[in-house]
Amino acid sequence: MMAPAPLPSERPRVLVVCPGPWDKETLGARFHERFELLFHGEKLVEQPSLVAGLRFDVSRWVEQAVETYRDAGLSGILGTGDYPGCMFAALVGERLGLPVPPPAAVVLLSHKYYSRRLQQQSVPEATPDFEPINPFSGPPRLRRLAYPFFLKPVKGTMSIRAQMVHGPEDFRRAVRFSWRERIEKSLLLRPFQQLLRRYTDGQVPAYWFIGEAPLAGTQVTVDGFVERGRPVVMGIVDSVMYPGTISFQRFEYPSHLPDSVQARMRDIAVRLMRASGFDHACFNIEMFHDTQRDTVSVIEVNPRMSYQFADLYERVDGMNTYEAQLALATGQPVPWQPGSGRDRVAASFVLRRFSDARVLRVPSEAQLAAVKERFPGTIIKVLCTAGERLSALDQDVGSFRYGIVNLGAPTREELFARYQQVEEMLAFEFG
Template identity: 25%
Template sequence: MSAAGTHLVLLLGAGGVSPASALAAARKVTSEVSVVWYDGGTPATAVAQLRADWGETFDGEWLTTDRHLDIPDLLADLHRRRPVHGVATFGEPLIVVQAEAQARLGLPGNPPEAVRTAQSKLAQRRRLREAGIERIPFREITGPADVPAAAAEVGFPAVLKPVHGAASFLVTKVHSADELLEKLHEALAAYRTSPLFDPEPSFVVERLLVGDEWYEEDGFGNYVSVESLVEDGRITHVAVTDKLPLDAFVEIGHVMPTSLPADRHRQVLDQAGRIIEALGIRWGATHVELKLTPDGPACIELNARLGGPIGHLLRATTGCDIEADIMRLALGRAAEGDYQATRFALYRAVPPPSQAVTLVRQTAREQLLADFPELAFCKTRFTPGTELHPDRPYSLLTFMVTGDDVKSCLATAERVVDAYEAELVSSADGSVVKFTPSAP
């Protein structure tokens, strides 16, 4: 399948790569770019500035909707006015409607059913079991009545997670049927007030994967992700991302290039390729998370999109823009990046306490940038006065450091975390909440 043209449509406004970064990448690919903006609560002034920047650079149309399911119809109408040759997005909530629009218009893209399977942690587990790739015990849970059977079939310790979710939202470890029931009640309440698009929450409970030590150096977690590009079914692995140890189930650190020994490196690439093929992904980017177990790499999940900070890390380590390559693939072109790492980079996130708090004061971003020249970027995510809730996936601070070796990156990241201070008070009673961010 090939798209003979240059009119690219970006679906923006629903997370993933920042809209400004997406537009910057698009400038490297084509000047004919339309935008479908999902109006999900971004401040109007920020949207107006983005639209103004887009209008100065691109030829196309800017469309807005607050109903993501309407996007395929919007693109069909746009296609009649101005033929569309590719559709790209980076936000998890929009990847299914992206695939539906691509299929409807005959454009390069994944089969919608393959994307739905990838987006569902339950359907993904079923497909991998059918393909003989994974044998992890799991069971769907839609309510308290399902708990006894799930406990008996899966066993403990186990992990409870939403069938549809992102950024470790509501993922929790459970050790007994009673704890599973308690966490399920909490998750059901939180899910119904979440910004996710699924109106009826369902969950999957699966046996906890036990990791092993695969590294010759200290400081790494026992899981990785594999970043790949797929062009009409042809898979190119562009990187393996090492991880820092988890904070509960929240990811806090990503490192490139990998420090895995060569034989271990090959094992994770081979397993990622099998998973991508089994799930029927044929175009675009994939982000496959693998647990490093005594029996080999085991699939945590596949995302049919670019993973979180991966674009930042690849630009820092290789100089390549994977976001631009994803857009090229959407237009039916070949990717252009040569993803050979020449230096190391570490992306770090600082999560808040596990209770509702209000941010009173924090170390200024400008101060951190002045104190640490190794910072490639640094972002404080919230302003003082913001109320933060533990049932939302977010971080107080994110930053990236670069260096000539992994040890220097790890050491610098630890110093940045130590230098960051945040004053927080309880949202319930206003009492001071002790918060000491620390390196893993």
Template identity: 35%
Template sequence: MVLKNAVPQTPGALAALGLPVAAGLRRPVLASHPARLLVLFGADWDHRVLPDYNRTGCYRFHEHGFDLFRFPSNAQLMWFDIWRFVDRLVQRYRGRIDGVFSSNEQFGALASALVAQRLHLPGPEPLALLRTQHKHEARQRLRQVAPELCPDFELISCNITPQQARRLRYPLFVKPVKATFSVLARRCDTPEQLIGHLRLRRWERHILERLIAPHEQAMARYPQLAVDSHHLVVEEVIEGRQVNVDGVMHRGEFHLLGISDELTYPGTNAFMRFACPDSLDASTRSRIVAASERVLRGFGLAHGAMNLEFFVLRDGSLRLIEVNPRLAAQLAPLHEWVGGVDPYEMAFAVALDRPLPTPRPASFGAAASFVWRRFNAETCPRMPSSQDLQWLSREFPQARLELYPKSGASLARELRWLGSHRYAVLNMPAEDTADLRDRYQRVCDRFGWPAPW
């Protein structure tokens, strides 16, 4: 674990010591007690844990936004405007909050940065965040600051013609310059497969337009960003081990929360589980931590929770998959169970510009976030009954289960956009890896679910 001691709390104190002031640090926050945090676009994992933090008396949360993936909440997507949203929050909370927090990649991270900037609160610079979320801008930046981590890439239009598609090198991996949950990110082996993959129905195009609209609305005020969101990036296909890195940038310094192995379903890029502790050797782990800090500094991300993904190739070299400038809420309990680091507490401290909390002793030796998926509309899993859920709570009280049942048009759309339907996620700790596998198998047997390992 890399956890440096936090030092002075204000720009003046930093300057007095001759230390640089982080670009993302604005006015010092003299937070009230309890600290008042604006939480934007919280969803399943946030809703599980925020009440626990609220009961400590240390925080008071003001929540705004909607759940992009659950009806009827996500109907608001059809008329959402990022600047109207930000303007209302700024008017309502000026002088009434101490920090802004979001673990949401699609709208929350951007909205949080914009609100924090307007209210002169700590947070990432919006331009740096927009560049990081824009896949093409991020690749161009990576090629400048860490070229050895950057795969070969090319920009294409979402309306690419068959003739243009035939000029590309295959196989390739295609992904929108701005999307969420890997929507339309796919390996394509032929020009025909690429063209077919990008052929969307009118309603699908409308939904995707609404998903990228806030990003487009924000980019319109930043002329430095020239490529709009109606483009995709095609990259060389890379094979190797995948790892996930979680950390925070606090006053311009990187602090590691934890690293987890990312395992995918065979023959796909769909995640099957995230596992802690990671299985990296010490040298590779050290290089990944150094690369993470180098990338975040190079991207101008000086303050905030950060999530990075890497490939470790067979020859030991690294390739950066992407940077997500927000807390990876799904993986937060894994680092707390195995590493003794509470990522939410760390992210709150960063949002409030407070000293970072000290890690506690680890309570478990292993943990994982298990993801169940189906790859066609025919294999319909049984959702657990109330008796099943009571059994899970009784047998494994620390386990956290989230269910995402879908059917009909929404199921068909998810299968087409993502290549699979994620119907359940279970976070679970154990004494060690063997115990973790045994617990996982017991849950699968009880629910009648497949148990890939």
């Protein structure tokens, strides 16, 4: 692939690595007049089997990207995807001398066990007991933990396979993989394993799990960025679950936690990110506040921006977090001014079912347009297509996502009233 030759332009040229749907829609629609955006590695997102191929080699892929864009006049590079986008962007950017997070920091933070070790050193008061677990060697001989404990992959997404384990039989069910699933998981994580061999002691492979002491309380996401070594927290988003489940119902901004608790979360985030060596990019950290014990605990760290929340910050604070990421990627200061948006509250609502079903109908283009006409700026993501089963899509344990709705309002009451109207206007049907 030949990169476009650099042309005289006032627009900084930015390479977006492994872009997903949120990237293409937001960046292409909102920032194309201010930045010249190039996209690379789309097929790795659209066809994950390419990453899982036996012949795929991270070093070779990075080298090809470096050669393609070495003389393309890039001002910056970014990747917002959890895997492999943010990792590959850091690797390519480092070779090209662009402002990127150190690849080692991205890899370590992306691995839940090695990230926990860093947390244990920098924010021990916010780190639960944990230990690595081989999912294919039978029920573990626990050293630091006891049943029940929380189990999740060291490299996972969307809470897939994450669940509470109450005993050995629970554990067996939680890690029960067919041979096909074992092979697919191993192949998909091969590129990450290659990076683990480069940046870690290699003792906890990419396909392992981590067991952790159970956490409880109010869950939030702390969003921020690191600019020239200085961590800045932008805001805190409440992660609200469907009652009695660990499935997200909505993400609401700003948080309703007491200011004193939010201040502690901000301090933990700043200390942790400073110790990690992460720089030149956005991050998000999931945390719990246990109201009974008044403790704050880190759930996990994501060394990338929360693209699903980008417009929530714009509605409330006046700046889309994609804009912050573009500034960081091009070495420019981030003009962050909290509270300068047109709305007072905003939320990302997740449409779910708690039983599998076949999708009979999804909203038409006309119905989607009608929603956006009534509530300008509303973002709607339809995650399924007519004719497929919800279980055929990547899902967490016990529920099935089929859509996302982002919108804002001047008050919480108006926010929920608008969402109810939007939900009624979206004609999903299942059978």
